[in-house]
Amino acid sequence: MGETTTMAKGITSGLRAAMERDPKVILLGEDIGKLGGVFRVTEGLQKDFGEDRVIDTPLAEAGILGTAIGLALRGYRPVVEIQFDGFVYPAFDHIVSQVAKLRARSLGYVGMPVVIRIPFGGGIGAVEHHSESNEAYFAHTAGLKVVAVSNPHDAHWMIQQAIESPDPVIFYEPKRRYWDKGEVGAAPDGPLGSARVVREGSDVTVLCYGPMVRTCLQAAQAAEDEDHSLEILDLRSLSPLDTSVIFASVRKTGRCVVVHEASTFLGLGAELAAQIQQECFYELEAPVLRVGGYNVPYPPSRIEEDFLPDLDRVLDAVDRLLTH
Template sequence: MTHEKLTMAQALNRALRDAMTDDPTVVVFGEDVGPLGGVFRVTDGLTAAFGEDRCFDTPLAESGIVGVAVGMAMNGMRPVVEMQFDAFAYPAFEQIVSHVAKMRNRTRGRVALPMVIRIPYAGGIGGVEHHCDSSEAYYAHTPGLHVVTPSTPGDAYALMREAVAAPDPVVFLEPKKLYWAKEEVALGPSASPVIGRAVVRRPGTDATLIAYGPSVPVALEAAEVADREGRSLQVVDVRSIVPFDDETVCAAVRATGRAVVVAEAPGFASVASEIAARVTERCFHSLAAPVRRVTGFDIPYPPPKSEHLYLPGVDRILDAVDDLQWEDS
């Protein structure tokens, strides 16, 4: 296994490149993913390397993109499709819910749909309307889909390699504001599964911050600030929303007795709500205070100049931690 210092966008590109090299049935298509290399250049160079039969542009028709992928997957291919932006994916939602998620069940296991739906998602880039959204709850609520979101370039590579090889459809949520984050990435097959596995990013003893995707760096920053103030916060990166790793998350919460869930999406009927419920059900006798949530507000995603008021930040996280301490006193 080799290591290279890559941005998240480069790590995703390398994962797709390696998957296409290893498996000729892997094809990549979507809006502007061909010669342009995608809006965020995640597919840069793939058309030149593999030809227009393996990486190609499609019309601006998300439902058609996913519908074609369904047919290809049913006939032995492994399509990887890009929705370009999170809120652009909604026209394809009927295909995803009615067909992608249900085909294995509908055929009593005889027909699988090994495909990846790539969705650049969430905020923090100053995007205009329809260009920033947090749609994870829609997909997580739909049985039959795996839903993952990396917070580091290393996880982006490992999750994408595993997603492409998976026998079931994977909704792959790529945090737009983390595309330029950079670190050493281990290249090659992962030694252990990453889908369905959470990871502790920072140890701590006083409370546990549970986050995923774009919220993980914010949680880590909050833990750094708390450390300077004499409080030790553990940070858990969920990274696989479905399937969810109850074992790792709950073990972390039991170790501290307090938990705060951090996510960009609105809090009502959210993934953050589900995590809080699961932790409460499984860790009730270990909790010294109710589980808190720090989320986006229950409003449509705001204009670019206001998103800093909407997104969970360090101060809001530490306020929630203070609330935990108060409950314990």
């Protein structure tokens, strides 16, 4: 290990390791075989593991999820690729009504070890339905776990942890970070479900995940020039939330901003703000702020930079927190 690779290739190597370890791990998705997926995340896997384990499915998301459920009931561990975030909705019923509930409905007799990989978020100049951040829909659903990776190391290890999970995991991959490079270490940083402090600081806690981690790290660098010290937390797990790490950071800094690409209304930021004011009320020096997408349909790509949170919007929120 210690190899430098892209986030996309980190996922590929993680999938490969999981498939080598457990013959019951199989991949399903559109164009994931010969093509290796539209983002090439499964590149080479069909050649090495065969068409029975890397399945080019018909073009039907409900069908992919529905058959993944049946495969899981037969003892397989399906890893499903949804080609783009906005394409998951035809499968929503199977995810919410079946994958999330079958363990409870069967009183624990059957589980749903299904991983649903979703490339998400904007910033790549795509046409509509290709830039969405729909994590809140799934984080709202009991029975699911929801995670988002932000770098090659986590991508490599967390996909393996997700596959090993006996419970279903929605696995979000920030598509504009697929080509970001980084080192993959020899072991994961904590279990699935844990957050990670990626930069320590003392003035403001910045909670972020997925594509916004890099943005917030850049903001922290810029804030340093103005003698503002930002603590950056990569949530990594959106459901459940690693609240002990989150609360500890907010109690230390007394100020918090949540940053995500998703629209703010009823997004992760709303839940985090509610929990933080409940648990850290007396340590807070200012209200918890949110920086996120506006509450509109994802805009056309020529104006997506106006919609997406960026370094300046994060710093603007930091300034408001510090001058409160």
